[in-house]
Amino acid sequence: xxxxxxxxxxxxxxxxxxxxxxxxxxxxxxxxxxxxxxxxxxxxxxxxxxxxxxxxxxxxxxxxxxxxxxxxxxxxxxxxxxxxxxxxxxxxxxxxxxxxxxxxxxxxxxxxxxxxxxxxxxxxxxxxxxxxxxxxxxxxxxxxxxxxxxxxxxxxxxxxxxxxxxxxxxxxxxxxxxxxxxxxxxxxxxxxxxxxxxxxxxxxxxxxxxxxxxxxxxxxxxxxxxxxxxxxxxxxxxxxxxxxxxxxxxxxxxxxxxxxxxxxxxxxxxxxxxxxxxxxxxxxxxxxxxxxxxxxxxxxxxxxxxxxxxxxxxxxxxxxxxxxxxxxxxxxxxxxxxxxxxxxxxxxxxxxxxxxxxxxxxxxx
Amino acid sequence: xxxxxxxxxxxxxxxxxxxxxxxxxxxxxxxxxxxxxxxxxxxxxxxxxxxxxxxxxxxxxxxxxxxxxxxxxxxxxxxxxxxxxxxxxxxxxxxxxxxxxxxxxxxxxxxxxxxxxxxxxxxxxxxxxxxxxxxxxxxxxxxxxxxxxxxxxxxxxxxxxxxxxxxxxxxxxxxxxxxxxxxxxxxxxxxxxxxxxxxxxxxxxxxxxxxxxxxxxxxxxxxxxxxxxxxxxxxxxxxxxxxxxxxxxxxxxxxxxxxxxxxxxxxxxxxxxxxxxxxxxxxxxxxxxxxxxxxxxxxxxxxxxxxxxxxxxxxxxxxxxxxxxxxxxxxxxxxxxxxxxxxxxxxxxxxxxxxxxxxx
Numbered sequence: 006x007x008x009x010x011x012x013x014x015x016x017x018x019x020x021x022x023x024x025x026x027x028x029x030x031x032x033x034x035x036x037x038x039x040x041x042x043x044x045x046x047x048x049x050x051x052x053x054x055x056x057x058x059x060x061x062x063x064x065x066x067x068x069x070x071x072x073x074x075x076x077x078x079x080x081x082x083x084x085x086x087x088x089x090x091x092x093x094x095x096x097x098x099x100x101x102x103x104x105x106x107x108x109x110x111x112x113x114x115x116x117x118x119x120x121x122x123x124x125x126x127x128x129x130x131x132x133x134x135x136x137x138x139x140x141x142x143x144x145x146x147x148x149x150x151x152x153x154x155x156x157x158x159x160x161x162x163x164x165x166x167x168x169x170x171x172x173x174x175x176x177x178x179x180x181x182x183x184x185x186x187x188x189x190x191x192x193x194x195x196x197x198x199x200x201x202x203x204x205x206x207x208x209x210x211x212x213x214x215x216x217x218x219x220x221x222x223x224x225x226x227x228x229x230x231x232x233x234x235x236x237x238x239x240x241x242x243x244x245x246x247x248x249x250x251x252x253x254x255x256x257x258x259x260x261x262x263x264x265x266x267x268x269x270x271x272x273x274x275x276x277x278x279x280x281x282x283x284x285x286x287x288x289x290x291x292x293x294x295x296x297x298x299x300x301x302x303x304x305x306x307x308x309x310x311x312x313x314x315x316x317x318x319x320x321x322x323x324x325x326x327x328x329x330x331x332x333x334x335x336x337x338x339x340x341x342x343x344x345x346x347x348x349x350x351x352x353x354x355x356x357x358x359x360x361x362x363x364x365x366x367x368x369x370x
Numbered sequence: 371x372x373x374x375x376x377x378x379x380x381x382x383x384x385x386x387x388x389x390x391x392x393x394x395x396x397x398x399x400x401x402x403x404x405x406x407x408x409x410x411x412x413x414x415x416x417x418x419x420x421x422x423x424x425x426x427x428x429x430x431x432x433x434x435x436x437x438x439x440x441x442x443x444x445x446x447x448x449x450x451x452x453x454x455x456x457x458x459x460x461x462x463x464x465x466x467x468x469x470x471x472x473x474x475x476x477x478x479x480x481x482x483x484x485x486x487x488x489x490x491x492x493x494x495x496x497x498x499x500x501x502x503x504x505x506x507x508x509x510x511x512x513x514x515x516x517x518x519x520x521x522x523x524x525x526x527x528x529x530x531x532x533x534x535x536x537x538x539x540x541x542x543x544x545x546x547x548x549x550x551x552x553x554x555x556x557x558x559x560x561x562x563x564x565x566x567x568x569x570x571x572x573x574x575x576x577x578x579x580x581x582x583x584x585x586x587x588x589x590x591x592x593x594x595x596x597x598x599x600x601x602x603x604x605x606x607x608x609x610x611x612x613x614x615x616x617x618x619x620x621x622x623x624x625x626x627x628x629x630x631x632x633x634x635x636x637x638x639x640x641x642x643x644x645x646x647x648x649x650x651x652x653x654x655x656x657x658x659x660x661x662x663x664x665x666x667x668x669x670x671x672x673x674x675x676x677x678x679x680x681x682x683x684x685x686x687x688x689x690x691x692x693x694x695x696x697x698x699x700x701x702x703x704x705x706x707x708x709x710x711x712x713x714x715x716x717x718x719x720x721x722x723x724x725x726x727x728x729x730x
Contacts, residue, residue, distance in 0.1 A: 112432065126599070133601030150574055151589040153600045155551055209423040217415055238430035245426050249460060310395065320423055321415050325402045339393040 007073040007368045008038040014084030016042060016057045017049035020162060020284045021081050021102050024141075026056075027163035028077070031357050037368070038073070045086050060086050063093075070095065075368050078131070080104075083123025091127075091134050098367045099135040099154070101145050103281025103303075104128070109201040114232040128152055137367040141282045144303035158363045161356045162282055166348050169291045173268060174261030181269040189221030190214075190331050193270035193294065195263070195285040196277065198230040198254070203299075203318070204239055206276040210323035212246045217321075218328040222251065225266055229257040267292035272327045275304065276318045283307050287351055290344030295330040295337050297323065311347035312340060444500055451492035453485040532655060534558065534611055537642055537723055538565035540686055541609065544638060544725045545571050550606030555593035556613050563587060572606075594625055603634040611642035615665045622666065623674065630678035636730045639680060640723065641671045645688065647718035654720055668722040680726035688721030 009032040013025050025042055032040035043060040051057065064070040074095045078087060081102040090097055104125055110118045132138075132153035140146035141162050149157045185191060192211055196202045204226055211224040230236035236254070243252045258266070273289035275298040286307050289296050296312030298304050305314055313326050330336050349355075409415045429449070455478065459470035541562070545552060548571065557563045557575025566573040567587065575588040576596045589596075593613045608629045614622060629639045644665045648654045666674075668685045675683060694717040697706040 129599035133604060147587070148589075150551075150587075151576075153551070153604050205427050209420075209427065212423060213415070213419065216419065217409065234432050238427070238432070241430035242427050244458065245429070246423075310392075313395065313398065315399070319406075320420050321406045321410070322402065325406045325409070326399075329398070329402055329405075336393055336398065343392070 006038045007075055008071050009040045009075050009077060009364065009368065010043060010063065011040070011077045011079060012043045012060055012063075012086050012090050013079040014044065014082055014086050015046040015048065016044040016051050017047070018051065019049070020164075020282070021079055022049070022051065023164065024100075024102075024162045025079055027165065027353070027357075028360065029056075031163065031360060032364075035361060039071075041068070043086075045084060060089055063089075073369055075364075080124065080128060080131075083120045083125075083127055087124075087127040087131060091131055096136045096367055096369075097131070097134055098364065099128075099131055099138045099149075101128070101138060101140045101149055101281075103141075103145050103148070103279075105199070105201050106279055109199070109279065113200045113235045113238075117231075137363070139363055142303035142306050144306060145281050156366070158366070160359045160363045161351050162284060163353065163356050163360065164284060164287065164351060165353050166287065166291055166351065167353070168260075169264070169267075169288050171260040171264045173264045174259060177258075177262040177265035178268065181265055184223060185269055187221070189223055190219045190271045190327075191269055192222060192224040192327065193227065193266055193273050193289070194225075194275060195227045195266070195273075195288065196275075196283075197228045198226065198236050198239060199232060200235055201279040202277040204235075205242060206318050206320075206323075207274050208239065208242055208246070208248070208252060210274065210276065210318070210320040210327070211252065212248060213320035214324035214327055215248070215251065217324055224248075224252045225255060225270070226252065227255045227258055227263065227266055230254070263288075264292075267294055270294045271331050272297060274323065274327055275299065276323065277301065277304065280304050280307075286312070287348050290341075291348045293341040293345065295340040296344065297326045297330060309343075309347050309350070311343035440503060444496065444503065447499070448493075448496045451489050451496055453489050453492075455481040455485050532558070532612065532615070532642075532644065532721070534562040534642055535565060536689060538562055538569070540723055541566060541640060542569040542571070544640060544684075545569075545607055548572075548606045548638065550634065550637075551604070552607040552609065553596070553605050554609040554611070555596060556611060557588045558612060560588045562609075562611075573609075577612075594621070594628060597625075597628040597632050600632050602631045603637075605633050605637065607638040607640065608633050609640045609642065614641055614671075615644045619664055626671075626674045626678060630675065630680060630728070633728050635728055637728050638725055639675060639728070640725045641668070642723050643668065643671065643721065645719050645722050648720035650716075650718070658720065668724045671724050672726065675724075675726040680728055683724060683726035686723045687719035688723070689719075 009028075011025055011028060013021065016022055016025065029040045029042055032038065042057040043063050044057050045060055047057055058068060062068045070093075075098060076090050076093060076095045077098045077100055078090045079100050079102065080087070082104065104121050107118050107121050107125075110121060128149075129152045132149075132155075135154065136156070138146075138149045138154040138157045140149055140157060140159050143159055146157045146159050181191070192207070192214070194202075194204065194207050196204075198204055207226070208224065211222065215222050226239075240254070243249060255262075255266075267288060270289070270292070271294070273286070273294045273296045275283065275286060275296065277283065277299065278301050280302045282303050286296055286298065286304065290311055296308060298308055298312050298314055299318050300314040300316060308314060313330055315322060315326060330340060406415065410417070457470070457474055459467045459474065542565070545566065546569075550572065552566065552571050552573040554563050554566070554573055554575040556577040558577060558579075560575060560577075563573055563575045573587070576591040576593060577588055578590065578592050593610065597608075610625065610629065613625070617625065633639055644655075644658055646665055646667055648658045672683045672685065694713045695709050697709050
């Protein structure tokens with residue numbers, strides 16, 4: 006028996022939080038030992054579910070360390086939790102979710118750069134301490150090797166793709182369907198408003214699309230806005246281009262509302278320059294929304310051959326690509342069928358099996 | 371395919387096999403590209419529309435997003451001197467636009483009066499800053515301190531990297547028994563690194579020059595910065611090139627300290643350097659003249675590494691200059707020996723490789 010305990014800087018809903026919960030469930034159901042989550046901050050609703058512990062409780066009378074414990078650190082930002090696990094003696098598995106490059110933050114979110122630089126330093130520090138590093142993409146794996154990690158494995162995010170079929174929120178679906186009934190194509194992008202995700206390029210391409218192909222098209226940008234400056238710039242861009250009625254900034258939405266956006270979208274356009282995995286691409290493919298994406302960072306790995314990958318993001322090219330996948334039924338059918346197949350590659354059963362294989366390298370049998 | 375190797379699976383989400391035929395992505399992208407070209411030529415895509423879209427967004431980007439470029443920031447300031455008093459009147463509520471139009475018309479005369487004075491003041495300030503910038507440019511060009519600073523900038527961004535590919539067989543021989551990660555700093559265009567990987571060496575590289583693709587095995591980093599971040603004994607071997615030609619003496623001594631601690635016991639440190647004799651040659655490679663630093667003799671590196679506990683060092687001279695004097699066929703032995711000495715003096719090796727080992 007070996008216990009697998011996870012340490013995460015902030016335990017909250019989202020890709021890393023959902024992955025942490027699934028990994029805990031996997032270990033517990035495997036019957037190989039206990040699995041608990043230790044964190045510094047709990048928020049977003051997870052605090053009400055009583056499923057994590059304060060990280061400093063580990064190794065105390067409150068939560069004694071076991072002789073066969075293995076620790077997993079979920080790396081996504083600088084944190085005192087990383088220093089804590091570095092000081093422990095148990096075998097450590099580092100699960101790397103990528104750090105947003107500082108150059109994107111220092112322009113728009115200068116106050117966030119310190120946390121990322123701290124994370125980068127900690128990532129290098131933990132190289133000698135980790136028995137195993139697990140990256141959620143080959144793109145992330147290359148970064149790990151570049152900072153000195155020797156034993157690096159790739160295993161995908163544990164994502165319950167069946168959960169994408171959340172109960173659709175009727176009000177949201179009704180509103181979107183009513184707008185659609187008046188004609189016009191629906192573009193969709195899901196992700197927090199951040200410079201590395203390049204929503205400004207999506208807006209520019211969308212403006213071109215309305216000018217050249219479909220004057221009645223709508224763009225839905227779904228996601229919260231951690232950086233006021235970037236959101237203000239996007240709103241200024243939309244206003245100046247005369248797109249106020251055509252582009253919606255939804256802010257954070259419920260899973261039911263998100264499902265409604267996917268259900269009514271005609272094309273998912275992703276021009277992000279930096280992604281360590283990009284789970285929304287899988288959500289789009291699961292909902293049979295054809296994907297047009299910039300071939301950057303880990304996006305080509307996640308999309309595979311199930312989306313139209315562009316080498317650049319000139320608005321004219323993006324708009325033409327979107328128009329082609331919307332209007333050409335053969336292309337659309339081929340991409341959506343390939344998308345549904347692609348999602349199965351990341352199905353929970355397959356990913357769980359891969360994770361058990363990978364963890365066997367660090368967990369004493 | 372598994373997500374870990376980047377390929378697709380065979381069945382669809384319903385568990386059945388999809389009947390939609392696969393598409394040829396390259397052909398499709400070529401068709402889309404051709405359509406864009408047609409629309410550009412026909413005027414359906416206005417010639418300057420993409421540039422206009424860029425300019426519109428640039429207006430809203432913070433000044434901090436302008437890469438700290440003086441000219442760009444000043445241009446932004448000049449653009450901002452124009453104050454638009456025609457405020458937008460759109461609203462999602464039906465009566466509000468009319469109300470806004472009325473307000474705009476009523477207060478327009480007053481706003482124009484204030485805006486004209488504010489614009490004139492801002493324009494005068496930006497004009498003064500531009501004149502000041504021009505005078506600073508003149509001073510910088512004339513100042514020896516500024517010239518030194520420009521040289522230091524060149525030290526950060528080396529303008530040229532030596533061609534190292536001819537060292538691949540030698541390094542493959544030295545590293546053939548190595549097990550573990552091998553760092554090449556600076557890897558330049560990655561040609562030598564690729565040859566080492568091809569030879570089965572688990573190698574990666576760093577180079578301070580910005581690279582378009584960080585996915586490959588060369589990441590953008592300074593050699594010393596990268597080494598400091600690694601745990602002691604983390605690397606099975608370290609190959610140094612480029613930076614050793616460029617660095618000041620103190621920095622090279624610090625680098626020697628670093629490599630001696632970061633290489634694992636039993637590991638190898640290799641230095642690929644430009645030989646100081648290269649400056650005496652008439653046909654020296656371009657990077658010799660562009661190197662702002664002070665390269666060391668191989669024997670000096672041998673000494674420095676020995677001081678830090680490295681042993682069993684070996685030095686290999688680089689390929690001879692093609693302009694060297696040929697020995698006289700069947701000539702006098704003394705004459706040919708003198709020609710050989712003359713070659714060594716006039717056309718000595720322009721580069722060298724040195725390997726030293728850290729004892730187990």
